[in-house]
Amino acid sequence: VPGDTGLVRLAASEVLHIPGLGFDGLVGYSPIAMAKNAIGMAQACEDYGASFFANGAAPGGVLEHPGTIKDPTRVRESWQATFGGAKNGNKIAVLEEGMKYTPISMSPEQAQFLETRKFQMGEIARIFRVPPHMIGDLDKSSFSNIEQQSLEFVKYTLDPWVIRFEQAITAKLLTEAERRSVYVKFNLEGLLRGDYASRMNGYAVARQNGWMSANDIRELENLDRIDEAEGGDLYLVNGNMLPLNLAGAYATTQTENNEAAAVPAPAHSPEQQQPSGGRRL
DSSP states (O other), rough: TTTOSOOOOOOOOOOOOOOBOOOOOSOOOOOHEEEEEEEHHHHHHHHHHHEEEOSOOOOEEEEEEOOOSSEEEEEEEHHHHOOSSSGGGTOOEEEEEEEEOEEEOOOOOTHHHHHHHHHHHHHHHTTTTTOOOTTTTTOOHHHHHHHHHHHIIIIIIIIHHHHHHHHHHHHHHOTTTTTTTOOOOOOGGGGGOOOOHHHHHHHHHHHTTTTOHHHHHHHHHTTOOOOOTTTTTOOOOTTTTGGGGGHHHHHHHHHHHHHHSSSOOOOOOOTOOOOOOOOOO
16 A cells, blocks of 8 residues: 555554553553663672672682783683682682782672662562562561461452453453443452361351352352252341341230230120030020
């Protein structure tokens, strides 16, 4: 086509777009681009650690000679070949002709190398709102708080993304007629499953209050359904629960019935009494 620039114009309704951090109406922001400094520092720490252990003996030092060295490159390469690398880190150096070695770099302890690496690991986890225990940092995690952190991961990390997906799919992939009867929903129940005792207690409350049947519970536990004829789909409620305005109604009814039963039947008059074995003339 003459003048074709290769550009294709699409309406918003024709594009399934789930924006990320921030949104200017066209594109979302990349988490990596927004946190490039934190990620760059983590990469720098990684490179420094690799370089430190690769040059094991004493990296970043100076060999001093009281005179003039004709071939400094040969001396440097000889030193590196003899004492460089992780395998040569503990060798003893013997210096001749008044030479001495002076290290000029900070030790990893002085540079807080390990602390910096651990901080950057948590910093990157914060970019994506991932709990520390999910990336292997268990320093501040315990048996009692990991479950709560997992629930918060679903609530504060996954839910915002799930809502974005649900809304975008509903708006772009369903017609107006379909939206009246169909909706999109991500099921996160598997991530919210508690321990066995907690699940059973929750099911008991739901069963006793009538908003879950036996089959509803069995499906969540991946068990076979109970036949409808055997009551698997029945919704039951506690029989001792009444609306507030009916409180005491049963007792009042029982009292009235008891009072009615206590009233003696009226005696028959002599005229109404029939003599035994005879008839009235």
